[in-house]
Amino acid sequence: MRIVKMGSGGAATGCGQFLRCLIVAVNLLLLLVSLGLVIAISFCFTVAWNASQMAPDLSMTGVLGLALAVPVLAMFISFLGCCGAWKENKCMLITYCIIIGILVALFGVAFVLMLVYKSKLPKLHDKISKELKDSLTEDDPAVMEAWNNTQSLLHCCGVDSNRDWILAGKETPVSCYEGGNRKGKLYRPGCYDLITDAIVYFTPIIIGCIITLIVFMIISICAAGTLVKSISAYNEFV
Numbered sequence: 001m002r003i004v005k006m007g008s009g010g011a012a013t014g015c016g017q018f019l020r021c022l023i024v025a026v027n028l029l030l031l032l033v034s035l036g037l038v039i040a041i042s043f044c045f046t047v048a049w050n051a052s053q054m055a056p057d058l059s060m061t062g063v064l065g066l067a068l069a070v071p072v073l074a075m076f077i078s079f080l081g082c083c084g085a086w087k088e089n090k091c092m093l094i095t096y097c098i099i100i101g102i103l104v105a106l107f108g109v110a111f112v113l114m115l116v117y118k119s120k121l122p123k124l125h126d127k128i129s130k131e132l133k134d135s136l137t138e139d140d141p142a143v144m145e146a147w148n149n150t151q152s153l154l155h156c157c158g159v160d161s162n163r164d165w166i167l168a169g170k171e172t173p174v175s176c177y178e179g180g181n182r183k184g185k186l187y188r189p190g191c192y193d194l195i196t197d198a199i200v201y202f203t204p205i206i207i208g209c210i211i212t213l214i215v216f217m218i219i220s221i222c223a224a225g226t227l228v229k230s231i232s233a234y235n236e237f238v
Contacts, residue, residue, distance in 0.1 A: 019227040023085035026220045027078040030213065034071035034078070037209040041068045044202045046153065051195050053146035055131035060117050060199070067110040067206060070103055074213060077103065081220060090231050093224045100217050100224075107217075111210050118203045129192055132159045136168035148175040150191055154198065160190035 045064045052061055077099050084092030135143050136158070151157055157176035158164030165172045178184035 019223050019230065020085045020088065022223045023220055023227065024082050026216050026223065027081040027085075030081075030216045030220065031075055031078045033209055033212055033216065034074045037071040037206065037213070038068065038075070040202055040206055040209070041071070044199060044206070047150070047195060047198050050146040050150045050153075053143055054135040054150070055128045060114075063110065063113045063117055066106065067114065067210070070106045070110060071209075071213065073099075074103055074217075081224065085224065085227060088227070088231055090228055093228050093231075097221050097224050097228075100221050104214055104217050104221075107210050107214050111207060111214075114203055114207060114210075118200065128196075129159060132192055133164060133168075136164055136170065144173075147191075148173055150195065151175040151187065152180065154189075154191060154194040155187045156189045156191040156194045157187040158190055159192045161188065162186060164190070 041064055045061065045068055048060050048064055077096065080092055081096045081100070083089070084096050135147070138144075151173065152175045155178075157172065162172045162176055165176070172186070174180050174182055176187050178187070
């Protein structure tokens with residue numbers, strides 16, 4: 001009986017060839033969506049990290065940290081899936097299925113936590129607003145740095161306006177001005193609305209990407225599992 005090497009025939013033909021191409025295509029999509037998700041979450045994480053220094057109740061860095069770690073891992077794991085499928089390597093494919101299964105579970109946890117946090121945010125309006133205004137009077141360098149970072153990033157000033165700094169007995173920071181220069185244009189919007197708007201705006205986008213990734217991952221797991229069976233059947237045949 002003639003032995004045909006994997007990759008030049010056998011499981012690589014017919015259904016096996018289709019599964020191999022499907023896994024590679026899905027993982028390329030997984031890579032692209034994960035990259036977009038990393039960019040969106042990174043922005044939210046920066047906003048949330050600075051906000052948490054000023055108002056503890058605005059902290060969602062733990063949730064976003066988990067949501068950020070998973071797509072980063074997914075980007076690396078997608079290469080494992082592509083290599084395993086292209087080489088028709090059972091060990092790599094099985095490892096890929098296990099890790100992807102874990103990532104799906106972690107994505108599910110992040111999805112639920114983000115929904116819970118988003119639903120709680122409107123109820124914390126007054127408390128968060130008070131925490132932000134109280135933080136204006138603090139002399140903690142970390143808090144001041146967080147304010148400067150937030151105002152520069154979101155082009156805002158104070159909680160509701162630059163008057164909050166005046167009422168706190170402080171000079172309006174240069175971060176409230178365009179270009180970080182007092183000769184520049186003063187940012188008029190308050191930071192509270194822009195902080196919460198950023199979180200509220202990006203949360204549905206992040207959740208949508210998470211759902212998309214979960215679907216891609218489930219498809220990839222099913223295809224990889226079927227390909228493993230196809231490889232095993234071929235090996236038994238030859």
